[in-house]
Amino acid sequence: MTKVKSLADLKMMKDSLKSKISLREKGENSENLVQIKVAMATCGIASGAKVVMDFLLEELDKRGINSVVTQTGCMGYCYAEPTIEVKRPGQEPVVFGYVDTKKADEIIEKYIKNGELVDGIIPTNYETIDGEK
Amino acid sequence: MRDLSLHLLDIAQNSIAAQATKIDVHLEINPKLDYLALIISDNGKGMNAEFLQQITSPFTTTRTTRKVGLGLPLLMQNAERTGGYLEITSSVGKGTTLRAVFHPNHIDCPPMGDIAGVAAQLICSFPNISFSFSFKTDTSEFSITTLEIAQALEGIPINDTSVFPLVKQVIESSLEELKFPV
Numbered sequence: 020m021t022k023v024k025s026l027a028d029l030k031m032m033k034d035s036l037k038s039k040i041s042l043r044e045k046g047e048n049s050e051n052l053v054q055i056k057v058a059m060a061t062c063g064i065a066s067g068a069k070v071v072m073d074f075l076l077e078e079l080d081k082r083g084i085n086s087v088v089t090q091t092g093c094m095g096y097c098y099a100e101p102t103i104e105v106k107r108p109g110q111e112p113v114v115f116g117y118v119d120t121k122k123a124d125e126i127i128e129k130y131i132k133n134g135e136l137v138d139g140i141i142p143t144n145y146e147t148i149d150g151e152k
Numbered sequence: 153m154r155d156l157s158l159h160l161l162d163i164a165q166n167s168i169a170a171q172a173t174k175i176d177v178h179l180e181i182n183p184k185l186d187y188l189a190l191i192i193s194d195n196g197k198g199m200n201a202e203f204l205q206q207i208t209s210p211f212t213t214t215r216t217t218r219k220v221g222l223g224l225p226l227l228m229q230n231a232e233r234t235g236g237y238l239e240i241t242s243s244v245g246k247g248t249t250l251r252a253v254f255h256p257n258h259i260d261c262p263p264m265g266d267i268a269g270v271a272a273q274l275i276c277s278f279p280n281i282s283f284s285f286s287f288k289t290d291t292s293e294f295s296i297t298t299l300e301i302a303q304a305l306e307g308i309p310i311n312d313t314s315v316f317p318l319v320k321q322v323i324e325s326s327l328e329e330l331k332f333p334v
Contacts, residue, residue: 022321022325023318023321023322023325024321024322024325024326025322025325025326026296026300026301026304026322027304028322029301029304029305029318029319029322030304030305030306032318033304033305033306033308036305036308036314036315036318037308039314040308040312040314059161059162059165060162060165060215060223061162061221061222061223061226062222064153064158064161064162065153065158069157069158069161069266069269069270069273072273073266073269073273076273076276076313076316076317077316077317079313080313080314080316080317084313086313087311087313088277088311088313089277089278089311090165090273090277090278092165092169092215093215
Protein backbone atom coordinates (compact mmCIF):
# COMPACT_ATOMS: atom_id res chain seq x y z
CA MET A 20 0.00 0.00 0.00
CA THR A 21 1.31 3.43 -0.82
CA LYS A 22 1.83 5.86 1.96
CA VAL A 23 -1.03 8.24 2.67
CA LYS A 24 0.47 11.69 2.91
CA SER A 25 -2.40 14.12 3.12
CA LEU A 26 -6.13 14.45 3.57
CA ALA A 27 -6.46 14.47 -0.23
CA ASP A 28 -4.73 11.07 -0.35
CA LEU A 29 -7.04 9.87 2.39
CA LYS A 30 -10.02 10.97 0.33
CA MET A 31 -8.76 9.01 -2.64
CA MET A 32 -8.38 5.94 -0.46
CA LYS A 33 -11.94 5.98 0.78
CA ASP A 34 -13.41 3.75 -1.93
CA SER A 35 -10.96 0.93 -1.32
CA LEU A 36 -11.46 1.51 2.39
CA LYS A 37 -15.23 1.22 1.98
CA SER A 38 -14.99 -2.05 0.07
CA LYS A 39 -12.55 -3.41 2.64
CA ILE A 40 -14.96 -2.59 5.46
CA SER A 41 -18.02 -4.00 3.70
CA LEU A 42 -16.08 -7.15 2.84
CA ARG A 43 -15.20 -7.59 6.48
CA GLU A 44 -18.74 -6.88 7.61
CA LYS A 45 -20.16 -9.45 5.19
CA GLY A 46 -17.55 -12.01 6.20
CA GLU A 47 -17.89 -14.80 8.69
CA ASN A 48 -17.31 -12.46 11.60
CA SER A 49 -20.13 -10.15 10.58
CA GLU A 50 -22.10 -10.19 13.81
CA ASN A 51 -19.01 -10.67 15.89
CA LEU A 52 -17.94 -7.20 16.82
CA VAL A 53 -15.24 -7.46 19.45
CA GLN A 54 -15.07 -4.48 21.81
CA ILE A 55 -11.76 -3.66 23.43
CA LYS A 56 -11.06 -0.97 25.97
CA VAL A 57 -7.50 0.03 26.82
CA ALA A 58 -7.08 1.60 30.27
CA MET A 59 -5.49 4.91 29.39
CA ALA A 60 -5.00 6.77 32.66
CA THR A 61 -1.66 8.03 33.98
CA CYS A 62 -0.84 4.60 35.41
CA GLY A 63 -1.63 2.81 32.15
CA ILE A 64 0.20 5.28 29.92
CA ALA A 65 3.29 5.20 32.14
CA SER A 66 3.43 1.42 31.81
CA GLY A 67 3.07 1.34 28.04
CA ALA A 68 -0.67 1.31 27.26
CA LYS A 69 -0.12 3.53 24.23
CA VAL A 70 2.16 0.99 22.56
CA VAL A 71 -0.36 -1.77 23.28
CA MET A 72 -3.18 0.27 21.80
CA ASP A 73 -1.14 1.01 18.67
CA PHE A 74 -0.43 -2.70 18.32
CA LEU A 75 -4.08 -3.70 18.80
CA LEU A 76 -5.38 -1.15 16.30
CA GLU A 77 -2.87 -2.15 13.65
CA GLU A 78 -3.00 -5.91 14.14
CA LEU A 79 -6.80 -6.22 14.42
CA ASP A 80 -7.08 -4.36 11.14
CA LYS A 81 -4.38 -6.51 9.47
CA ARG A 82 -5.94 -9.73 10.73
CA GLY A 83 -9.40 -8.66 9.57
CA ILE A 84 -11.11 -8.87 12.94
CA ASN A 85 -14.30 -6.84 13.21
CA SER A 86 -13.57 -4.75 16.28
CA VAL A 87 -13.72 -1.41 18.02
CA VAL A 88 -10.82 -0.29 20.18
CA THR A 89 -11.42 2.57 22.59
CA GLN A 90 -9.75 4.13 25.59
CA THR A 91 -11.08 4.12 29.09
CA GLY A 92 -9.96 5.52 32.41
CA CYS A 93 -8.27 3.79 35.29
CA MET A 94 -10.05 0.59 36.27
CA GLY A 95 -8.34 0.51 39.64
CA TYR A 96 -5.82 -2.18 38.71
CA CYS A 97 -2.84 0.18 38.64
CA TYR A 98 -0.52 -2.58 39.85
CA ALA A 99 -1.29 -4.65 36.76
CA GLU A 100 -1.09 -1.99 34.05
CA PRO A 101 -1.32 -1.98 31.12
CA THR A 102 -4.77 -3.53 31.38
CA ILE A 103 -7.30 -4.12 28.63
CA GLU A 104 -10.93 -5.17 28.74
CA VAL A 105 -12.07 -7.47 25.96
CA LYS A 106 -15.73 -8.12 25.25
CA ARG A 107 -16.50 -10.89 22.82
CA PRO A 108 -20.01 -10.76 21.34
CA GLY A 109 -22.60 -12.20 23.71
CA GLN A 110 -20.10 -12.70 26.50
CA GLU A 111 -19.17 -10.94 29.71
CA PRO A 112 -16.16 -8.61 29.39
CA VAL A 113 -12.83 -10.00 30.56
CA VAL A 114 -10.01 -7.86 31.94
CA PHE A 115 -6.41 -8.81 31.22
CA GLY A 116 -3.47 -7.39 33.17
CA TYR A 117 0.23 -6.89 32.38
CA VAL A 118 -0.53 -6.67 28.66
CA ASP A 119 2.49 -5.98 26.47
CA THR A 120 2.54 -6.47 22.70
CA LYS A 121 3.45 -10.14 23.10
CA LYS A 122 0.54 -10.73 25.46
CA ALA A 123 -1.77 -8.72 23.19
CA ASP A 124 -0.79 -10.99 20.30
CA GLU A 125 -1.64 -14.05 22.40
CA ILE A 126 -4.98 -12.50 23.42
CA ILE A 127 -5.90 -11.84 19.77
CA GLU A 128 -4.87 -15.30 18.56
CA LYS A 129 -6.29 -17.35 21.41
CA TYR A 130 -9.04 -15.44 23.20
CA ILE A 131 -10.48 -13.14 20.54
CA LYS A 132 -10.29 -15.65 17.69
CA ASN A 133 -11.14 -18.87 19.54
CA GLY A 134 -12.49 -17.93 22.96
CA GLU A 135 -9.62 -19.81 24.58
CA LEU A 136 -8.72 -18.29 27.96
CA VAL A 137 -5.14 -17.14 28.46
CA ASP A 138 -3.09 -16.29 31.53
CA GLY A 139 -3.31 -12.85 33.05
CA ILE A 140 -7.05 -12.46 33.59
CA ILE A 141 -8.01 -10.23 36.49
CA PRO A 142 -11.08 -11.76 38.15
CA THR A 143 -13.91 -9.23 38.45
CA ASN A 144 -14.61 -10.29 42.02
CA TYR A 145 -11.07 -9.41 43.02
CA GLU A 146 -11.03 -7.53 46.30
CA THR A 147 -8.24 -6.28 48.49
CA ILE A 148 -8.13 -7.06 52.19
CA ASP A 149 -9.89 -3.87 53.22
CA GLY A 150 -12.67 -4.65 50.77
CA GLU A 151 -11.84 -1.91 48.33
CA LYS A 152 -11.13 -2.60 44.72
CA MET B 153 6.19 9.73 31.42
CA ARG B 154 8.90 8.95 28.93
CA ASP B 155 8.09 11.65 26.41
CA LEU B 156 5.88 14.62 25.64
CA SER B 157 3.45 12.65 23.47
CA LEU B 158 2.55 10.49 26.47
CA HIS B 159 1.92 13.60 28.56
CA LEU B 160 -0.40 14.84 25.84
CA LEU B 161 -2.28 11.52 25.78
CA ASP B 162 -2.54 11.61 29.56
CA ILE B 163 -3.66 15.21 29.96
CA ALA B 164 -6.22 14.83 27.16
CA GLN B 165 -7.93 12.22 29.35
CA ASN B 166 -8.61 14.99 31.89
CA SER B 167 -10.48 16.98 29.26
CA ILE B 168 -12.39 13.88 28.20
CA ALA B 169 -13.31 13.15 31.82
CA ALA B 170 -14.52 16.76 32.11
CA GLN B 171 -17.05 15.96 29.36
CA ALA B 172 -15.43 18.19 26.77
CA THR B 173 -16.86 18.00 23.24
CA LYS B 174 -14.12 20.13 21.75
CA ILE B 175 -10.42 19.81 22.52
CA ASP B 176 -7.76 21.98 20.92
CA VAL B 177 -4.15 20.93 21.11
CA HIS B 178 -1.39 23.28 20.09
CA LEU B 179 2.24 22.24 20.08
CA GLU B 180 4.82 24.85 19.28
CA ILE B 181 8.58 24.55 19.18
CA ASN B 182 11.21 27.15 18.49
CA PRO B 183 14.71 25.84 19.22
CA LYS B 184 16.27 29.22 18.45
CA LEU B 185 14.30 30.82 21.25
CA ASP B 186 14.67 27.68 23.38
CA TYR B 187 10.91 27.52 23.60
CA LEU B 188 8.49 24.60 23.52
CA ALA B 189 4.85 24.93 24.49
CA LEU B 190 2.08 22.39 24.80
CA ILE B 191 -1.30 24.06 25.05
CA ILE B 192 -4.50 22.08 25.53
CA SER B 193 -7.82 23.84 25.81
CA ASP B 194 -11.22 22.25 26.17
CA ASN B 195 -14.85 23.22 26.62
CA GLY B 196 -15.39 20.79 29.49
CA LYS B 197 -17.03 21.55 32.77
CA GLY B 198 -14.10 23.52 34.20
CA MET B 199 -12.97 23.86 37.79
CA ASN B 200 -13.58 26.36 40.56
CA ALA B 201 -10.75 28.45 41.98
CA GLU B 202 -10.39 26.32 45.08
CA PHE B 203 -9.97 23.06 43.14
CA LEU B 204 -7.70 24.75 40.62
CA GLN B 205 -5.36 25.82 43.38
CA GLN B 206 -4.75 22.28 44.56
CA ILE B 207 -4.82 20.67 41.12
CA THR B 208 -1.10 20.00 40.90
CA SER B 209 -1.02 18.22 44.24
CA PRO B 210 -0.56 14.46 43.77
CA PHE B 211 -3.22 13.89 46.39
CA THR B 212 -5.90 15.71 44.45
CA THR B 213 -7.94 13.61 42.07
CA THR B 214 -11.52 13.25 40.90
CA ARG B 215 -11.22 9.55 40.37
CA THR B 216 -12.81 7.11 42.75
CA THR B 217 -10.68 4.07 42.00
CA ARG B 218 -7.66 5.38 43.86
CA LYS B 219 -6.53 8.26 46.01
CA VAL B 220 -3.74 9.80 43.96
CA GLY B 221 -3.63 11.62 40.65
CA LEU B 222 -0.21 11.99 39.09
CA GLY B 223 -0.92 13.27 35.58
CA LEU B 224 -0.54 16.98 36.23
CA PRO B 225 2.17 16.72 38.94
CA LEU B 226 4.35 14.68 36.56
CA LEU B 227 3.86 17.16 33.74
CA MET B 228 4.64 20.06 36.05
CA GLN B 229 7.76 18.32 37.32
CA ASN B 230 9.03 17.66 33.81
CA ALA B 231 8.35 21.23 32.69
CA GLU B 232 9.97 22.78 35.76
CA ARG B 233 13.00 20.54 35.45
CA THR B 234 13.87 22.26 32.19
CA GLY B 235 13.28 25.69 33.72
CA GLY B 236 9.78 25.91 32.28
CA TYR B 237 6.41 26.05 33.99
CA LEU B 238 2.84 24.78 33.97
CA GLU B 239 -0.09 27.13 34.03
CA ILE B 240 -3.77 26.26 34.12
CA THR B 241 -6.73 28.57 33.82
CA SER B 242 -10.29 27.41 34.14
CA SER B 243 -13.80 28.64 34.60
CA VAL B 244 -16.75 26.54 35.67
CA GLY B 245 -19.07 25.68 32.81
CA LYS B 246 -16.74 27.13 30.17
CA GLY B 247 -13.66 24.96 30.07
CA THR B 248 -10.02 24.71 30.93
CA THR B 249 -6.79 25.78 29.26
CA LEU B 250 -3.48 24.24 30.16
CA ARG B 251 -0.11 25.58 29.08
CA ALA B 252 3.10 23.67 29.69
CA VAL B 253 6.28 25.47 28.69
CA PHE B 254 9.58 23.64 28.33
CA HIS B 255 13.05 24.77 27.42
CA PRO B 256 13.92 22.23 24.72
CA ASN B 257 17.66 22.88 24.80
CA HIS B 258 17.82 21.86 28.45
CA ILE B 259 19.28 18.38 28.89
CA ASP B 260 16.32 17.26 30.99
CA CYS B 261 13.74 18.09 28.35
CA PRO B 262 11.89 14.88 27.43
CA PRO B 263 11.84 13.85 23.75
CA MET B 264 8.76 14.49 21.61
CA GLY B 265 7.83 10.85 21.24
CA ASP B 266 5.22 9.51 18.86
CA ILE B 267 3.13 12.67 18.51
CA ALA B 268 1.45 11.43 15.30
CA GLY B 269 0.43 8.15 16.93
CA VAL B 270 -1.01 9.89 19.96
CA ALA B 271 -2.95 12.40 17.87
CA ALA B 272 -4.35 9.60 15.69
CA GLN B 273 -5.27 7.53 18.74
CA LEU B 274 -7.17 10.41 20.29
CA ILE B 275 -8.97 11.33 17.07
CA CYS B 276 -9.92 7.73 16.26
CA SER B 277 -10.87 6.69 19.81
CA PHE B 278 -13.30 9.50 20.46
CA PRO B 279 -15.42 10.07 17.35
CA ASN B 280 -17.82 12.25 19.36
CA ILE B 281 -15.16 14.70 20.45
CA SER B 282 -14.04 17.32 18.00
CA PHE B 283 -10.25 17.47 18.15
CA SER B 284 -8.09 20.11 16.58
CA PHE B 285 -4.33 19.65 16.49
CA SER B 286 -1.95 22.36 15.39
CA PHE B 287 1.81 22.08 15.19
CA LYS B 288 4.06 25.04 14.77
CA THR B 289 7.79 25.52 14.22
CA ASP B 290 9.64 28.80 13.78
CA THR B 291 9.10 28.58 10.02
CA SER B 292 5.85 26.76 9.31
CA GLU B 293 2.62 25.37 10.66
CA PHE B 294 0.30 22.40 10.17
CA SER B 295 -3.11 21.64 11.57
CA ILE B 296 -5.62 18.83 11.33
CA THR B 297 -9.07 18.39 12.83
CA THR B 298 -11.55 15.58 13.45
CA LEU B 299 -13.98 17.41 11.16
CA GLU B 300 -11.56 17.51 8.21
CA ILE B 301 -10.83 13.82 8.53
CA ALA B 302 -14.52 12.93 8.84
CA GLN B 303 -15.22 14.98 5.71
CA ALA B 304 -12.46 13.24 3.76
CA LEU B 305 -13.82 9.85 4.82
CA GLU B 306 -17.39 10.66 3.75
CA GLY B 307 -19.33 8.46 6.11
CA ILE B 308 -16.73 5.82 6.94
CA PRO B 309 -16.69 5.67 10.74
CA ILE B 310 -13.58 7.41 12.06
CA ASN B 311 -13.20 4.79 14.80
CA ASP B 312 -12.93 1.88 12.37
CA THR B 313 -9.65 0.03 12.93
CA SER B 314 -8.71 0.42 9.26
CA VAL B 315 -8.89 4.22 9.53
CA PHE B 316 -6.35 4.60 12.35
CA PRO B 317 -3.19 3.60 10.41
CA LEU B 318 -4.14 6.00 7.61
CA VAL B 319 -4.76 8.96 9.93
CA LYS B 320 -1.46 8.24 11.65
CA GLN B 321 0.34 8.22 8.29
CA VAL B 322 -1.21 11.53 7.27
CA ILE B 323 -0.08 13.22 10.46
CA GLU B 324 3.33 11.53 10.38
CA SER B 325 4.15 12.67 6.86
CA SER B 326 2.83 16.17 7.50
CA LEU B 327 5.05 16.48 10.57
CA GLU B 328 8.00 15.20 8.54
CA GLU B 329 7.35 17.81 5.91
CA LEU B 330 7.16 20.44 8.62
CA LYS B 331 10.56 19.20 9.85
CA PHE B 332 8.97 18.95 13.25
CA PRO B 333 11.59 17.59 15.63
CA VAL B 334 10.80 14.14 17.00
